[in-house]
Amino acid sequence: MSGTIAVIGTGNIGGTLGRAFAKAGHAVVFGSRHPATSGASGDTDAKVTTVAEAVVAADTVLLAIPAGDVETFLTDHAAALAGKLLIDATNRFPGPVLHSADLVARLAPTARYARAFNNQAWETFANPRWDGVPGNLFYTVDDAADAPAVEALISAVGLVPTFAGPNRPDLLDAALFLLAPSFATLGRRTGFRLVHD
Numbered sequence: 001m002s003g004t005i006a007v008i009g010t011g012n013i014g015g016t017l018g019r020a021f022a023k024a025g026h027a028v029v030f031g032s033r034h035p036a037t038s039g040a041s042g043d044t045d046a047k048v049t050t051v052a053e054a055v056v057a058a059d060t061v062l063l064a065i066p067a068g069d070v071e072t073f074l075t076d077h078a079a080a081l082a083g084k085l086l087i088d089a090t091n092r093f094p095g096p097v098l099h100s101a102d103l104v105a106r107l108a109p110t111a112r113y114a115r116a117f118n119n120q121a122w123e124t125f126a127n128p129r130w131d132g133v134p135g136n137l138f139y140t141v142d143d144a145a146d147a148p149a150v151e152a153l154i155s156a157v158g159l160v161p162t163f164a165g166p167n168r169p170d171l172l173d174a175a176l177f178l179l180a181p182s183f184a185t186l187g188r189r190t191g192f193r194l195v196h197d
Ligand SMILES: NC(=O)c1ccc[n+]([C@@H]2O[C@H](COP(=O)([O-])OP(=O)(O)OC[C@H]3O[C@@H](n4cnc5c(N)ncnc54)[C@H](OP(=O)(O)O)[C@@H]3O)[C@@H](O)[C@H]2O)c1
Pocket: 008, 009, 010, 011, 012, 013, 014, 031, 032, 033, 034, 051, 064, 065, 066, 067, 069, 072, 073, 089, 090, 091, 092, 117, 118, 119, 120, 121, 122, 123
């Protein structure tokens, strides 16, 4: 387990992932702009607090807000993010760069950056198996020591963690550029399944 996980953003991605983490036994605290009225925790024992309280309480922070709000989030919470694992699930459409690794390096330089959960649709995170077999999910971390924590969260959702190499948020963007066109023809619950020996 990776300590307390703050999930910032309680919409399609944050809500789906946070509840899945909680159901798998992780301690989850949602950070919401409307904690008193949020139903983010659903049928789990996840807590819902303000964004600031969630970040302070956490060892790991999953960022699942619109990319346009990331700069303000990092500016407002830089001190509280110091030394914490920050998993970036945001996508800065239309690109060409979708991730916020550079912003994190500039505004919260002592946070430990990881990227995951950006390149498949929330419908896949809610239902990650096809014919009973789970799909793969690519992730990257800056520091290899953070890989087990990210892998535990991907496994908690029911997908197979697949390392894209260290410090490769660009490849996580590329995975989405590769997959997203299929959503229109194959449906949003389209994912990757790697075959190998
Ligand atoms: N949808 C997908 O399938 C998918 C897949 C992979 C990655 N993503 C990425 O994940 C992120 C979230 O997407 P989504 O589909 O979950 O969006 P969404 O359903 O619109 O949810 C966005 C959430 O972010 C919160 N929020 C917005 N600005 C905030 C701020 N400044 N501080 C704190 N919370 C804030 C919103 O809270 P309020 O209720 O207060 O507005 C809402 O809970 C985006 O960057 C998106 O590109 C989405």
